[in-house]
Amino acid sequence: MKPLDQKSKDRLTVVGLLALEALFIFGAVSNFYRYILLGISVDIVLAVLSTVGTVFLTVYLAVLLVSYLDKRKLLKSFEK
Numbered sequence: 001m002k003p004l005d006q007k008s009k010d011r012l013t014v015v016g017l018l019a020l021e022a023l024f025i026f027g028a029v030s031n032f033y034r035y036i037l038l039g040i041s042v043d044i045v046l047a048v049l050s051t052v053g054t055v056f057l058t059v060y061l062a063v064l065l066v067s068y069l070d071k072r073k074l075l076k077s078f079e080k
Contacts, residue, residue: 017061024054 004012031047034040 021057024050
């Protein structure tokens, strides 16, 4: 088995981060639901932590996307 190239590693990293973000979103929604409708008080702490994790991952992925697009723009300008 040959090692992965950098492009494949970057793609796998982004897919993993998106999966982690989906888990945080699911956790936030289910914990807010359990707190509001069922009245389980510990779930508000978990919901807030999941929401904070989601915010951090969303910002990180947005910065990653913007830097990727800027890099592509810079490389295309060098081609001309």
